[in-house]
Amino acid sequence: MSNWYSVVGNENDIVVSTRIRLARNLKNTPFPSYMNEQDKKALNEKVKNAVLNSDTPYAKALKYISMEDVPENEIYAMVERHIISPDFAKKTEGRAVIISEDESICVMIGEEDHIRIQVILPGLALNKAYEIADSIDNLLASKLEFAYDNQLGFLTECPTNIGTGLRASVMLHLPLLESGSAINEMAETIGKIGFTVRGMYGEGSKSKASLYQISNQITLGITEKNAIENLGVIVGQLIARERQERNQCDKIKIEDMVYRAYGILKNQRILSSDEMMKLVSRLKIGVSMGILSVDSVLPVKILIETQPYMLCRKCGEKTPQERDILRAETVRNLIKENV
């Protein structure tokens, strides 16, 4: 079965992915950072049984994995595939995930909160992703009792999540807004109205490949649906602005930039991660603007599958130079397969 990022999503000229995350905690149970080994085991069992022993389609479609059984390289490769959070990868003891085959659904057990339901889908899919997350939330709620306050809403370890426990985020490819520096000004405005603009791997990460994650900041005093609707409006505006820039740009200059990047990616023999991201961004412009006729999922596929751990999970340790040579080869092969 294909990974989520091998499927063509809506508005995929600009939107790479949509992610919904719900944070939930069990009633009368200490937060994971206060739990001992025994508590964690019990938590994992409870969540596992709630999902896998249910009479829902999820019982068959999802798989329980103890993080202690996952090799270290593969754990970081899971971060690179956007399945688990960087924070979740830092410790493995007593942590587990429940995951779908295409890795679009991942329930992290024992991160900052007891349960974090994550749904990631290609393209713009706020409603669909929310529906899936919500149905898993309902399934869990039918079997477990959540920590919930009638005034505040869902209780979470970090106060920034209290209320809905929802973080919705959309990853946008905004190369032309970035090159005109409009993105900085927009990020500031967006920040003032309760949204955040971040880099590719969430909090604290820088934007690479002109990818920006826009997410809601407010969880308190708002419904989940309203939060998602508001994010949809902001994202719609960014998409429109980026498309406008693309329509107004100097076509031959963009074509030249795109074809050069394509020519290099197809031919190079040593490729650093940073350069790969820069070139993939240009490849994506080319695909999105109809300049190149390659599979539209190719840029994101290259982007994810040539991250350091994704590259090395199948072949063990590599020096940085060996990795750059392996990345070069992997990119050339991916292009060959997807043209």
Add this chain to the structure above:
Amino acid sequence: MSNWYSVVGNENDIVVSTRIRLARNLKNTPFPSYMNEQDKKALNEKVKNAVLNSDTPYAKALKYISMEDVPENEIYAMVERHIISPDFAKKTEGRAVIISEDESICVMIGEEDHIRIQVILPGLALNKAYEIADSIDNLLASKLEFAYDNQLGFLTECPTNIGTGLRASVMLHLPLLESGSAINEMAETIGKIGFTVRGMYGEGSKSKASLYQISNQITLGITEKNAIENLGVIVGQLIARERQERNQCDKIKIEDMVYRAYGILKNQRILSSDEMMKLVSRLKIGVSMGILSVDSVLPVKILIETQPYMLCRKCGEKTPQERDILRAETVRNLIKENV
């Protein structure tokens, strides 16, 4: 019929071309700069008759062209094809050439000296080029009386040519000697023993595309054959040094550099002359080192045929930006035809 640069020459991994030039003047006749229109006409007729009315193979193989009949763009394109000297191109009044179909032989009439016989051949071909130049020299000497002094040899307008009137030069591609800066030190040494290292278009021109012209400086007190032999020795040493560097280099880095240049050249849409030269140099390394399997004459073909006047001689005036787009297209087509 193909141009001289479309033919594969000897040692063509490093040697682009070999040029022999003989300067000759008629006895008891003022140098061209002192000639009036009438004198020039008479000179042209004399030289024309000597060659074209002879019973040698040259009578049929060569063509007389008055430079006054050549369009301005085409004159500069002739310089770019290395058929005539930049100095010869500056004025057209009363000047003429006698030229072979592949343009490897060109007798310039009325440059600095009355007659300049030039033979340019692909690859290393000092003896062959000299033989051809010598036979045309003999043909002319059998019909015309040259200004000759028993002590000094052939008399020329500029004292630097007195004696043999011979300038032999070899164009070498020395990217690895250049990148290690060894070329500067070698140029100095070569200069001390009577040879000159120059850029691609002769005197005063800078090296581009890592191309260096090595030529003899001494014309007095030496035979033509000795001058050529000495140049051959110097060139042989440079070839050996460059090959040594190529054998010792980091193969994967060179491959990466070569394939990137190839990828860009095959795909770009806007290409300046300077960038073209840089990339063609890398393409030539790739062909010479057996990294790329493209026609071995392709790099020099691109280099010559996408010079500004070569590009525009068929399509009239262009802005620099239009020219860069036309160059990009021409390069892509040349690669398609020669792979």
